[in-house]
Amino acid sequence: MKTVIKTNGLSKTYTNTAVPVEALKDISLEFKEGEFTAIVGPSGSGKTTFLNVIGGLDKPTKGNVIIDDVDIASMKESQMFDFRLKHIGFVFQAYNLIPVLTATENVSFIMLLQKRPKEEMNKRAKEMLEQVGLSDKLDVRPNKLSGGQQQRVAVARALASRPDFVLADEPTANLDTESAFNLLDIMARLNKEENITLIFSTHDQRVIDRARRVITLVDGAVDKDEAFDRD
Amino acid sequence: MAILFTLAWRNLWRNKRRTLITVSSVLFTYLLAVALLSFMGGFQEQLTESMIRQDTGYLQVQDAIYLDEPSMDHIFEYGEEVREALAHFEDEIQYTVPRIRGFSLAAKEMSTRPAMVNGIVPEQEDQLRDLSGNMVQGEMFGQDDEYAVVGAGLADLLSLGIGDTLVLIGQGFQAVSATGKFSVGGIIEFSIPEQNNTMVYLPLEVAQWYFAAGNRLTNLLIMTDGKDQIHQLAAHIQEKLDEEWYAVRTWEEIVPDMVELMEMQRLVYSLITWVFYIIVGFGIFGTILTMLYERMREFGILLSLGMKRYKLAMVTLIETVIIGLLGVITGITAGIPLVYIFHRFPIRLSGGMADYMHSFGMEPAFRFIMSPGIFMTQGIIVFVITLFIGLYSMRKIFVMDVLGATRS
Numbered sequence: 001m002k003t004v005i006k007t008n009g010l011s012k013t014y015t016n017t018a019v020p021v022e023a024l025k026d027i028s029l030e031f032k033e034g035e036f037t038a039i040v041g042p043s044g045s046g047k048t049t050f051l052n053v054i055g056g057l058d059k060p061t062k063g064n065v066i067i068d069d070v071d072i073a074s075m076k077e078s079q080m081f082d083f084r085l086k087h088i089g090f091v092f093q094a095y096n097l098i099p100v101l102t103a104t105e106n107v108s109f110i111m112l113l114q115k116r117p118k119e120e121m122n123k124r125a126k127e128m129l130e131q132v133g134l135s136d137k138l139d140v141r142p143n144k145l146s147g148g149q150q151q152r153v154a155v156a157r158a159l160a161s162r163p164d165f166v167l168a169d170e171p172t173a174n175l176d177t178e179s180a181f182n183l184l185d186i187m188a189r190l191n192k193e194e195n196i197t198l199i200f201s202t203h204d205q206r207v208i209d210r211a212r213r214v215i216t217l218v219d220g221a222v223d224k225d226e227a228f229d230r231d
Numbered sequence: 232m233a234i235l236f237t238l239a240w241r242n243l244w245r246n247k248r249r250t251l252i253t254v255s256s257v258l259f260t261y262l263l264a265v266a267l268l269s270f271m272g273g274f275q276e277q278l279t280e281s282m283i284r285q286d287t288g289y290l291q292v293q294d295a296i297y298l299d300e301p302s303m304d305h306i307f308e309y310g311e312e313v314r315e316a317l318a319h320f321e322d323e324i325q326y327t328v329p330r331i332r333g334f335s336l337a338a339k340e341m342s343t344r345p346a347m348v349n350g351i352v353p354e355q356e357d358q359l360r361d362l363s364g365n366m367v368q369g370e371m372f373g374q375d376d377e378y379a380v381v382g383a384g385l386a387d388l389l390s391l392g393i394g395d396t397l398v399l400i401g402q403g404f405q406a407v408s409a410t411g412k413f414s415v416g417g418i419i420e421f422s423i424p425e426q427n428n429t430m431v432y433l434p435l436e437v438a439q440w441y442f443a444a445g446n447r448l449t450n451l452l453i454m455t456d457g458k459d460q461i462h463q464l465a466a467h468i469q470e471k472l473d474e475e476w477y478a479v480r481t482w483e484e485i486v487p488d489m490v491e492l493m494e495m496q497r498l499v500y501s502l503i504t505w506v507f508y509i510i511v512g513f514g515i516f517g518t519i520l521t522m523l524y525e526r527m528r529e530f531g532i533l534l535s536l537g538m539k540r541y542k543l544a545m546v547t548l549i550e551t552v553i554i555g556l557l558g559v560i561t562g563i564t565a566g567i568p569l570v571y572i573f574h575r576f577p578i579r580l581s582g583g584m585a586d587y588m589h590s591f592g593m594e595p596a597f598r599f600i601m602s603p604g605i606f607m608t609q610g611i612i613v614f615v616i617t618l619f620i621g622l623y624s625m626r627k628i629f630v631m632d633v634l635g636a637t638r639s
Contacts, residue, residue, distance in 0.1 A: 052634060055535075057535055057633060057634050057637070058634055078539075081534070081537055081538075081539050081540070082537070084535070084536070084537040085536070085537025085538075086537075088537075090535055090536060092532065092637075096528075096529070096532040098238070098529070098533070099245065099529070100237075100238060100241035100242055100245060101237075101238075101241070109234075109536070110536060110537065112234055113536070113537055113538055113539075113542075
């Protein structure tokens with residue numbers, strides 16, 4: 001399988017604190033196409049920092065992140081904006097939909113920034129909303145949707161543009177059990193159907209139980225990297 | 232671009248009340264500024280019109296140095312050269328008003344008073360300012376009369392009545408001693424005390440004889456359709472006259488103090504409007520800043536998703552511009568009828584204020600001026616202020632820490 005992301009000796013130290021904090025220590029990992037990976041660990045273990053660095057939102061202090069044969073750690077900010085837009089999908093803990101846009105518009109938003117043709121955009125947005133079970137909420141704004149529904153729209157938004165991989169930062173943290181299971185089912189299905197690499201940071205056991213690979217971080221370093229056969 | 236506008240427009244209506252209050256503050260500031268400047272413009276127009284009618288005309292032909300040394304030694308010959316020069320512009324010139332004027336001593340028996348002796352052609356003066364309408368006793372002289380008309384105040388001071396003899400002693404052309412004895416044929420009343428207490432009117436030819444001035448004048452007033460083209464016309468007439476002997480002056484050159492005073496008044500009013508704008512500017516700035524900071528996280532997310540900074544910055548700029556435009560458009564929509572009402576139906580004054588304005592020969596009413604320039608300029612100023620505020624919010628987006636914003 002094709003390697004989607006590769007990190008070599010990735011370290012991140014925050015120096016803007018009273019005492020420098022080593023958030024990531026020498027992490028070298030590879031993520032293959034179509035993987036469903038959970039990054040787990042206690043609070044402060046570096047899960048979110050790791051996602052931020054491989055998502056190009058933060059720069060590593062040392063090491064590099066190779067995506068599509070390009071070291072994104074050396075990219076300029078403007079290049080990084082384009083790179084994120086083309087290659088990476090994001091799902092955030094607090095949904096973070098654009099409140100003034102409808103569900104369809106939210107899902108189309110990334111494709112709109114990518115300047116995809118309008119017809120393709122609308123078709124894909126509808127298709128994705130159907131896939132996440134929200135075909136009856138196409139023209140509804142986020143404030144009229146439940147938390148679970150909003151997160152499903154966020155997933156549809158992240159996947160609609162067919163990115164190389166999707167980073168999800170604790171996507172089920174704000175959801176009740178039923179909504180969380182529902183979301184995980186959808187993500188697992190889309191992972192298979194669309195063959196999109198999914199990387200979650202989580203300490204939700206429900207997510208961990210679905211992941212086919214679980215990487216445990218402790219104090220910014222990889223403690224365990226386990227593979228599971230979930231089929 | 233459409234999505235940027237959609238985002239900006241919908242963002243504005245997320246908090247309708249706040250947006251409406253901000254737009255209203257722009258609207259009312261705009262209205263206040265327009266009303267204030269239209270009032271000032273109207274007042275200045277009245278003042279100018281009154282001065283042009285009472286005293287200066289739009290243009291004057293004078294002796295070349297009369298403006299600097301206004302004496303009987305610097306009067307000009309109103310002969311063929313001047314008449315021919317003016318004849319070239321008969322389409323632009325409505326009419327002319329010839330005058331000769333100089334100070335003299337007015338005496339009756341043992342009393343003397345300073346007097347301004349004016350040689351006039353009554354028909355032409357009436358065309359300018361209905362001088363005969365101010366007669367309170369007797370009547371204005373005609374072409375063949377030789378009697379004097381005296382200001383009511385001067386008549387009181389010298390105990391002059393109709394039929395009495397007025398003696399004038401002064402200096403005529405080229406230091407000739409001017410003396411004359413005239414019968415008082417009429418008494419005229421002015422609301423300006425200075426005029427009332429000093430004015431003596433004589434038929435033009437009689438005054439020219441009194442001043443030993445031949446056919447000379449101190450000023451030839453020129454009235455045109457309006458004051459728009461007077462500078463051009465003055466220059467053209469001047470080209471036809473020998474500038475060694477004649478000068479064509481605009482009313483602004485004749486009364487520079489008045490022009491300066493009006494300029495100062497304009498400056499004060501502009502400062503007042505700028506104070507309004509600074510206040511409303513801070514109001515808009517506060518709103519925009521609030522809108523900006525309460526959406527920091529949202530902006531961080533949009534940038535994380537791959538939206539370019541300049542596009543996001545454009546959204547915030549469009550929001551500010553929409554607020555400014557809505558304020559200006561509603562301001563213009565409300566301002567035009569408002570100013571028109573006060574233009575068509577001026578605020579009438581009564582009592583002391585009315586007397587005061589009347590004493591300057593002005594209509595005792597505040598009439599607003601309808602000037603597209605005022606609406607345009609104020610609109611542009613508001614727009615530029617909002618644009619400036621928008622640039623601040625744009626700058627904020629450009630320097631925003633994306634990760635920090637997503638965590639805010």
